[in-house]
Structure formats: C-alpha cells, structure tokens
Amino acid sequence: MTDLIRSACLTSYPEIARSVGLDPLRMLKEAGIDRRFLESPDVKVSAAALRRLLENSARVAKVEDFGLRLAETRTLSVLGPIGLLVREEATVRDAVTSLMRYIPLHNESLHMRLEERDGTTVMITEIRVPRPVPLRQGTELTVGVLYRVVQSLIGPHWKPLVCFSHAAGRRRETYHRLFGDKVEFGHDFNGIVCPTRDLDRAIPTADPALARYVRQHLDSLLARPNVGTSDKVRELVSLQLGTGCCTVELVAGQLNLNRRMLHRRLAEEDQTFSGIVEAVRAEVVSRALLNPERKLSTLADMAGFSSLSAFSRWFRDRFDTTPTAWRRDAQAH
Incomplete structure (x- = not known):
C-alpha cells in the first residue's frame, strides 16, 4: 500500500524552487503531483512522489541543501491539528511525545522515537521506504522541521546536537544558519541529541482543555481499522x-x-x-x-x-x- 502525506508538505515549495532557478510547476508535474495540491493543505499525496520532487529539485538545481531550505520556512501550522496539540501540551516532553505518536496522520512513511539514557535524550527520525531510494532531502527536511518545532517551544537559545547518517555536503552555510555549529554527519541515525532536562520544561502558553479536545480527535483518527x-x-x-x-x-x-x-x-x-x-x-x-x-x-x-x-x-x-x-x-x- 502506498504511503500518503498531507499536501501541506508542499508549503513554500514554489518560492524555494524559484529562488534556485527552478520552474516549480514543471517539477511538480515531473514528480507526478497535481499543481492544485498547492492550494489544499489537507489533500493527501503520495509520499514517494514528494521524495521524488525533493531529490529531483536538489539535483536539477545543483543545490544539496534544498530540503533544509524548505525546513527553514516551516512552522507548527504546517502540521495541522498535530501542531495545535503540540503547542498546547503542558511540557516539552508531552509535546514531543504527542508529535511522535500522531505524526503518521501527517506522513504515513515517517516514524519517530525517543531514547533516553543517563541524562541524554535522542529524538530519532526514520523515513521508511519499501526499497532503497535517495532520502537525503527528505531526511534533512524532517530533522529540520523537528528541530524548529522543539526550538519554538524552548526558545531560540536552544542549540542541541543535530546528527545525520549521510556524509556532509560541500557547503554548510544553511546547516549553520539553521542549527548553529553543532551538526555532525556519518552517524548511524538521523535526529537530535539534547540533555533530558530540556524536555522537562513547562510550556507557559499551554491550554490543557484544548489539548485534551485535540487529542481525542487525533485518537479517533488513529483508532481507525487497517486502511485498505x-x-x-x-x-x-x-x-x-x-x-x-x-x-x-x-x-x-x-x-x-x-x-x-x-x-x-x-x-x-x-x-x-x-x-x-x-x-x-x-x-x-x-x-x-x-x-x-x-x-x-x-x-x-x-x-x-x-x-x-x-x-x-x-x-x-x-x-x-x-x-x-x-x-x-x-x-x-
């Protein structure tokens, strides 16, 4: 069964594509994505088609950090109701846990998990595909969005270690602009490493009643039987x-x-x-x-x-x- 992803993932794609000399509509067509999806964030598109779009865009434009450039534009709103729940949770830990629990409703091919040991927390992202395909752009977009989500809850001073399994690119300006200097390549996972105490911070603007309502809605969606x-x-x-x-x-x-x-x-x-x-x-x-x-x-x-x-x-x-x-x-x- 083909994995789907909300077309909100296309947010700001036309602007980023034009900024590196691409025709966004042509790239969408070649990837098999209908241009109308740019105007409908809740329509589902093929996750494989999105991966094609990102990798093709980076290759044609000769821009290795295309996925990161998209990540720089992302806010919580791109996640729809999941983003609303994340914003209204009581602590950063609750917010990250909810994000990881419900992310398949946004992107069926994306899986996230939390590992904690000896005062250190690792937030791991994994794009699951049926066969080996290029994933650099999708991976960097995913980790970049995760970073921006958590940073929006903690504050701009939060600078964890960001890890990628692929090799470093030739230019690192965008990595440093988005993540700071703490970026490493060649790891056996893609994700973020930070002190566990960072996740115990309270979110001052949390609304428990609203969070409970949104969580019930998302739980009802997760509870659906196997989808054919x-x-x-x-x-x-x-x-x-x-x-x-x-x-x-x-x-x-x-x-x-x-x-x-x-x-x-x-x-x-x-x-x-x-x-x-x-x-x-x-x-x-x-x-x-x-x-x-x-x-x-x-x-x-x-x-x-x-x-x-x-x-x-x-x-x-x-x-x-x-x-x-x-x-x-x-x-x-």
Whole structure:
C-alpha cells in the first residue's frame, strides 16, 4: 500500500524552487503531483512522489541543501491539528511525545522515537521506504522541521546536537544558519541529541482543555481499522470532489498506481471507483441539503458538478425527487 502525506508538505515549495532557478510547476508535474495540491493543505499525496520532487529539485538545481531550505520556512501550522496539540501540551516532553505518536496522520512513511539514557535524550527520525531510494532531502527536511518545532517551544537559545547518517555536503552555510555549529554527519541515525532536562520544561502558553479536545480527535483518527485501498480512495475523493477534477487518473496517481492497477485493487475489495464517488457524493449532498441557507448552486459545486442543471439531473436519477423537494421533506420531519 502506498504511503500518503498531507499536501501541506508542499508549503513554500514554489518560492524555494524559484529562488534556485527552478520552474516549480514543471517539477511538480515531473514528480507526478497535481499543481492544485498547492492550494489544499489537507489533500493527501503520495509520499514517494514528494521524495521524488525533493531529490529531483536538489539535483536539477545543483543545490544539496534544498530540503533544509524548505525546513527553514516551516512552522507548527504546517502540521495541522498535530501542531495545535503540540503547542498546547503542558511540557516539552508531552509535546514531543504527542508529535511522535500522531505524526503518521501527517506522513504515513515517517516514524519517530525517543531514547533516553543517563541524562541524554535522542529524538530519532526514520523515513521508511519499501526499497532503497535517495532520502537525503527528505531526511534533512524532517530533522529540520523537528528541530524548529522543539526550538519554538524552548526558545531560540536552544542549540542541541543535530546528527545525520549521510556524509556532509560541500557547503554548510544553511546547516549553520539553521542549527548553529553543532551538526555532525556519518552517524548511524538521523535526529537530535539534547540533555533530558530540556524536555522537562513547562510550556507557559499551554491550554490543557484544548489539548485534551485535540487529542481525542487525533485518537479517533488513529483508532481507525487497517486502511485498505478503498478507504484511501474514499478519503481522497472526499477531499477533492468539490474541485470538479476528481478523476480516477488523478486519484490513482496520488496513490502511486496506474488506472488499471487501482481498478484491480478496488475489485479485490468488491469496490469500484465510480461507486465510491457516487457514495461520497450522496453523503455530501444529503448532509449539505439539511442547511436551508446553502444555495443549490453552491451544493452543486461541492458535489463536483459543472452546472446546477447537471446536479439536478443526477439528484433526480438517484433520489427520484428534486433537491428542493428533498430539502422541504427533510425539514418537515
């Protein structure tokens, strides 16, 4: 099964790409990532496609620190609800523990763990891939984001040891600008080393009530059963139906599959792409129609139709009534 990642990972990519002489839209296309994802941070894209994008960008631009340049622009907001929870936890340890617990909801291929011994803590990041592929850019982006997240909680004076398993690049200006002088290469892990006492610091702005609410929401997402192809297709369709461009080719590409392979995997689960689209569309429409303030033209857009007339024909075929009559009957009950 292809790992997915929130398209928020593309935040600031166009700006960084242009700054090193690249055409960001061309690079996205070559990596198999739809340009519309730049405007939708919660849409899921293939983690493999993102890795391709980062490595290709660094290679074409001849910029070894491309991933780090992206990391320099990252804030907690890029993590969505996970970032909100991290900000509202009581201590830095609680924040880091929550980040590591819930990070698969943001990036399914990323795993993090905490190791503590003799007053020293090691925060380790690992990008898991099915076969050996270049990971330098993704690794440096991941460690850079982790560093910036923890530093935002402790303060700009926090300067831990940053470790990478790959060799040092020819130029180290960006490493020193982001991490300071404490950067080492050739280790057997990628991550951050700091005194354990750093994690025991309280976060003055913490809101325990808000943290508890967000944690319950994230726990409900983690508690979902093993996700199959049809579940991932349903999620992608739900996020993109309103664009009017939610095609089987687009969704297959996001899952790093071709059209035929996607159809075959859905058939193994007794599902079809058109059936999933119809089911999601019916759910969206049935829910939205309950709001009497919502215009039917807006509802048609949400359901992925190019015109109100096309939506009305579909609705009558499926529900044997008109949207207006359905809404009236629903309100009467």
